[in-house]
Amino acid sequence: PRLKEIVNHLENSGKREAAIGLQGRVDPYASLPSYSPRSKVCSFVSIMQGCDNYCTYCVVPFVRGREVSRPSQDILEEIRSLVAGGVKEVTLLGQNVNSYGQKPGGEIGFVQLLEAVEAISGIERIRFTTSHPKDLSAGLAGAFSRLSNLCEHIHLPLQSGSNRILKRMNRGYTREEYWEKVQALRRNCPDISITADLMVGFPGETEEDFAATLEMVERVQFDDFFSFKYSDRPQTRARLFPDKVPEEISQRRLEEIQTLQKKITRQRNKRWEGHEVEVLVEGRSKTNAAESAGRTRTHHLVNFSGKNNPDGTLVKLKITKALAHSLRGEALPRGETPS
Structure with a gap:
């Protein structure tokens, strides 16, 4: 286990060395968390750790460190082993799977990894999560039309429909760019299901900003989404922003956006009747x-x-x-x- 190796290293060296400094000496995948599968036939496979995006509200880069891609052969060997045990569907996991292979440890890109997984005999379905909109490439959008085992679903966090708030969040894309990605996905895969994450009450969010988010929800027509009220997180830049939104306003906005999405989800689910x-x-x-x-x-x-x-x-x-x-x-x- 990684913790044991770190403790032994500190004891033997006699130094007060931070564990984060051991990343080059300890295999970051030696003790990955054991993800509970959804069932005996569906399993999660981690393909990378960490995040380099530093969204102003998010603690992940401080907790999990910088992005490190897991060697592709390790991933493929694990999937072959899972298939031998009866698994039919794998979900490739990462904080931002779209940037797989662009950082230390990755010798192939994410689309190439999907192609390699597709080639494994016995795999019926491939999923992945999570995708960062700024890194979603034309190649990945196109993969939905040509990889037969890649399921027609993508989780593509929006967070806000306001360009001003997206900039304050340090998300790296605009509402227009997000919409272009959605259109590219639907051109390549008309039946694709799109889900998202949305945050309300981010510091400085005005009624105009919130209205822009509601408009994006109406325009995109998500199949569903996870929605949250902003809350301060240690070490993040946003916790220092002075213009916090009052709790009662955040709660009202959360309820309003959830009510809208419930209506859209019912409508989109209704389309499947008779199919x-x-x-x-x-x-x-x-x-x-x-x-x-x-x-x-x-x-x-x-x-x-x-x-x-x-x-x-x-x-x-x-x-x-x-x-x-x-x-x-x-x-x-x-x-x-x-x-």
Whole structure:
């Protein structure tokens, strides 16, 4: 374990050396956290550590350090091992997977890594998270149209729809550039599901700034998003910004943006009614143990009845009902192909 190596090093050297200074001597992937898989057939695989973006509200660079890409062969070997154990779907993890290979340790780029994972026999589905909008390339957008195992879903944090606030956050893109990325993704993959992160109440956020965020939510039509109220974090620049937004205003904005997104999510889920989809069975439904549950390639959760659907099976379903946060489906007769 990395901690044991660090302690031994400090004891043997007799120096008061900060552990962060050991990165060159201790393999940063020697003791990666053991991510709990969503099911026995879906697993997470870390491909990089750290972050170099230094968003003014985020503590990650101070806690996890600078970006380090994991050697591609280590990643591919882990995935082959997971496949041998029955895993059908992998999610590649990183604070900013789009910059994989651009920093120490990475000998190939992220799109090349996706291509290498696609070539592994037995992998049915590939996902990844998280993507930073400023680093989303045309090559990655194009990968959705040509890699058959790459699922049609991307998590693309927006944070704010106001250019002024995006600049204060040090996000490195404008609302116009974000919209261009969304359009590129949908040109290459019309059915792609896009989710995001959004923050309200960032220091200095005015009603005009918030209105710009609401307008972006309406324009993009996210399938869903995670939304938060800003709060101070140690070591971050934003904690020193003087123009904090009152709690009651932040709460009101959070409720307003969540209400808007709930309406959009219901509408987007409704589009799937009557459509036939492919679902990877992950296990029993959490709402009804007599039913099975799985996800579509677009990452929508589907609960359905039916026998003889072991975990890891790809089944064909017709969506019969759209709910607030999930879909209901019924099994198609064997041999039918989703349309």
